[in-house]
Amino acid sequence: MPEDSRLILGHLAEALESWVDEISDSTVFCSQPALHRSSSSSERLVSELSPMELLSCNLSNSHCVRHNVGLGRRVSPERHLPPSQRLSMMLERFKSGWTIASDEVEHISKVVQKICFALSTKFDFICRANLYLTPPNGQGFPPHFDAHDVLVLHLSGEKVWMVDNFPHPVRQRHMSSPKDLELSNEPLEFQLNPGDTLFVPRGHAHVVKNLSGAPGCQLTFACSRIHVEDVIKQVIDIAVLQDDSRSQQVSSSWLSSEQGDAFIAGVLKELCNKMLEPDARRSAIDDIIRTHQSQFDEHSQATVDWLLKRE
Structure with a gap:
């Protein structure tokens, strides 16, 4: 983490560390949805996060507006308008029942960046943060599930999350429901109030409603974990690159021959032995993390750097 970020956010370090420890005990490693109620540490974090400030800052970065009961279609406000007018337009739509969704707010908020950094270093995944502001008595999306784990920090108002207690199969990283x-x-x-944290594993269908007469806002962290199949595929890719014979072109008749059988059996044996080597698995994980680097700008690059340096 850059030194200036440490200085600016030093007063939050203790609260952030406490919150991450709390949710690690009660939510993140659950296979089922789990709720962690507000604590002094989460309330301290919430006090540093202003939804309107985040929305205003993010107008010059990635952002979107989504209809409150539509199919989740993204609508980008006109780019030629100055930020103040774009914000006014978004708020007018909000008043008419639209939910405002601001993506990747870790790029414009040092506090949110610090939270993403802490979650990544604690749980060994890459995370993004989206902000959702739902109007009174509004709904964000129809029922859906995500292909990644979701961690929600509720900021203001009250929202009710209805979540299935069983997962739908997620066979692809970017699978849509x-x-x-x-x-x-x-x-x-689950009824969420400011400071509450909700964990929703990937594949669990859910719908979020604001049942109160005031706007409701949350930070949703999209947590991309490293999966076993990712490591297996990466170990194989590395092994193939290290031996030209494993990338040779072959015919179906050769593969069906005794010579082909012997060659494939030898390769599989070598790969199985390679998979049992801790250094090979660590190298594979590091390579997987590097593939995410292009998605990070200078503000969040520290997360990747730390993950690649960890023991």
């Missing part, structure tokens, strides 16, 4: 998805008859129900 069906448009006609419906929640089960008896979903789990």
